Amino acid sequence: EPEVTQTPSHQVTQMGQEVILRCVPISNxxxxxxxxxxxxxxxxxLVSFYNNEISEKSEIFDDQFSVERxxxxxxxxxxxxxxxxxSAMYFCASIQAYNEQFxxxxxxxxxx
Amino acid sequence: AQSVTxxxxxxxxxxxxxxxLRCNYSYGATPYLFWYVQSPGQGLQLLLKYFSGDxxxxxxxxxxxxxxxxxxxxxxxxxxxxxxxxxxxxxxVGASGGSYIPTFGRGTSLIxxx
Numbered sequence: 001e002p003e004v005t006q007t008p009s010h011q012v013t014q015m016g017q018e019v020i021l022r023c024v025p026i027s028n029x030x031x032x033x034x035x036x037x038x039x040x041x042x043x044x045x046l047v048s049f050y051n052n053e054i055s056e057k058s059e060i061f062d063d064q065f066s067v068e069r070x071x072x073x074x075x076x077x078x079x080x081x082x083x084x085x086x087s088a089m090y091f092c093a094s095i096q097a098y099n100e101q102f103x104x105x106x107x108x109x110x111x112x
Numbered sequence: 113a114q115s116v117t118x119x120x121x122x123x124x125x126x127x128x129x130x131x132x133l134r135c136n137y138s139y140g141a142t143p144y145l146f147w148y149v150q151s152p153g154q155g156l157q158l159l160l161k162y163f164s165g166d167x168x169x170x171x172x173x174x175x176x177x178x179x180x181x182x183x184x185x186x187x188x189x190x191x192x193x194x195x196x197x198x199x200x201x202x203x204x205v206g207a208s209g210g211s212y213i214p215t216f217g218r219g220t221s222l223i224x225x226x
Binding site: 033035041042043044045048056091100101102103104105106 | 148214
């Protein structure tokens, strides 16, 4: 069964460093998403991406963040100059059309 | 904009007992509704979804949920809980028109006693 994959599973970085979180959505899906879940809190929407551009973003998704689909398979989230409060689980999701999202297993980001 | 309320932060049940997790939503039209489960250290797995039609939907792992428009609710039920059901459960509502970005509730943590 096709699935969304994410790498790495755990990323540790120093405050102020840049990180890139990688996702491989399901191959025939068209819409891609990033969500964040701070420990013990709810899943929060960051950004959606369709047709090679951002379609919506939340207030969390400020200039520190960027997304890219550099090739036909990867979907990346870049966080510039990480802060302590960026420590969270980051989930990638994709859908084919108006249907349920398929989530990846997440990347745990720890900022020290 | 849509919103979701899961009023129970924690629910504790005994193994074999029935379960109901509450979810209330706010949305102006007919929503898309979902329940996801998250086991410790894992991603989100879809349990079931409601888009239209029969308001009682069956999902995986023996779960079901009922959409009640009059109460703006989509409660999750299971007649007999297993220890492996211990996890975090998230209700989500998606807009049926325009962009599709579900909003998640804060989650309910299910604890199962033997």
